[in-house]
Amino acid sequence: MSELEELIKRIEELRLNMIKKKEGRSYTDPEIVAASRELDVVLDKYQEMLMKRRMKMRIEE
Numbered sequence: 001m002s003e004l005e006e007l008i009k010r011i012e013e014l015r016l017n018m019i020k021k022k023e024g025r026s027y028t029d030p031e032i033v034a035a036s037r038e039l040d041v042v043l044d045k046y047q048e049m050l051m052k053r054r055m056k057m058r059i060e061e
Contacts, residue, residue: 014039
């Protein structure tokens with residue numbers, strides 16, 4: 001499995017985890033905020049990886 005595929009899988013896991021935790025809680029609940037921040041970190045890595053790939057493709061053209 002590629003690094004990109006692993007990130008996509010992790011994003012989905014974190015997203016589902018956050019949805020489960022959210023049930024009956026406020027968005028400002030510390031556990032929800034922590035889960036959201038963890039997801040944000042992985043989403044940032046994913047976006048950075050995509051940007052690097054696009055730049056590499058442009059350079060190779």
